[in-house]
Amino acid sequence: MPTPQELLAALKQVKYPGFSRDIVDFGIVKDIEIGGAKVTVYLTPSTENTEALALLRQSVINILTPLVQVPVEVIMERPPPAAIPGQAKATAPTAPAIPGVRHVLAVASGKGGVGKSTVAVNLALALVALGQRVGVLDADVYGPSVPLMLGITERPQTTEDKRMLPVHKYGLNVMSIGMLVPDGQAVVWRGPMIDKLLTEFIRNVEWGELDVLVVDLPPGTGDAQLTMVQKTPLSGGVIVTTPQDVALLDVRRGMKMFEEVKVPVLGVIENMSYHVCGKCGHRAEIFSHGGGAKMAAQFHVPLLGEIPLVREIRVDGDQGTPIVVANPEHPQSQAFRHIAEQVIQRLEERAKRHLTVH
Ligand SMILES: Nc1ncnc2c1ncn2[C@@H]1O[C@H](COP(=O)(O)OP(=O)(O)OP(=O)(O)O)[C@@H](O)[C@H]1O
Ligand SMILES: [Mg+2]
Helix, strand or coil: CCEEEEEEEHHHHCCCCCCCECCCCCEEEEEECCCCEEEEEEEECCCCCCHHHHHHHHHHHHHHHHCCCCEEEEEEEEHHHHHCCCCCCCCCCCCCCCCCCCEEEEEEEECCCCCCCHHHHHHHHHHHHHCCCEEEEEEECCCCCHHHHCCCCCCCCECCCCEEECCCCCCCEEHHHHCCCCCCCCCCCHHHHHHHHHHHHCCCCCCCCEEEEEEEEECCCCCCCCCCCCCCHCCCEEECCCCCCCCCHHHHHHHHHHCCCCCEEEEEEEEEEEEECCCCCEEEECCCCCCHHHHHHHHCCCCCEEEEEEHHHHHHHHCCCHHHCCCCHHHHHHHHHHHHHHHHHHHHHHHHHEEECC
16 A cells, blocks of 8 residues: 555646646645545635536546555545645744744744855755745845845845735745845844844835745844744754764754744754765765764654765755756755655644544
């Protein structure tokens, strides 16, 4: 018998009636129950059109029956308001949801320079490659590097009613403080200013309909970061780390930070895991590799992936074309897509579990 994950993957072949997106993507597959003699699929379609519902039911049965070889039952449930695609979903009770944004994902790191922004940007682009509608909010007010990484030089436009429009690049909706202050100008941000700015970015930006808004947090897990995490309606967080042993401590702090505001940690991404030689493809472990796996076991948090240290990642990132766009077939781009798949799956699972509870 296939696993629920395998069945979920198979259900990606079923398009939502009238749309080119599939039902998994749409988030209407709420549960898959595998019993000995039958498989039950719970769907929460937002349509009430009986023809569309019948078509949906039949497509699910047609796809799954050959795989499971037992009867497949499809149960349609009325969606709770938050299950309607495009509607906001927040688990952090402190911050109100962002209209039109389904999931908000924070990318955090215990310390600077571990490749957090590189991961945030490439992960966002990998989500685009998977057909998701994605935004990037660069909340790193101290060192906003997202505009440079994406090669964005223009300033965001403002609507007549003074709302900011994100800049579009590579299929992403992007907003960063780096687009608002002149290049190279040092800004000393104080707590209240940061709060105000973040609130502006969350409340006063026309983010549009998004499946995922990726937030690049400032490095570290101090009070400033904690306040940000509190003020942002997060669905989940990921922690970027490097493989050295000391990084485990950083991960522990990162997990504590998210725990404090009851935001689930979806997993850890180990960056600069090992070095791949650009010429011969040889894989050299420059740090003690495997720290991420060790940490995952210790903290019971999934290791979402290991990104090797590759020259192209830096060069492409520094030139404004991240590797996922510059070279989609590169093994590292594939690694980012693999991480993106897990992230979206976990976000959907969280949303589902959250819905089942209520
Ligand atoms: N896997 C990788 N392989 C090669 N270079 C990398 C990799 N990940 C990041 N880099 C490079 O390392 C540098 C730091 O990365 P990045 O700016 O993403 O880190 P950060 O954690 O966001 O840093 P900060 O704390 O300054 O915000 C950049 O020049 C980036 O291109
Ligand atoms: Mg950064």
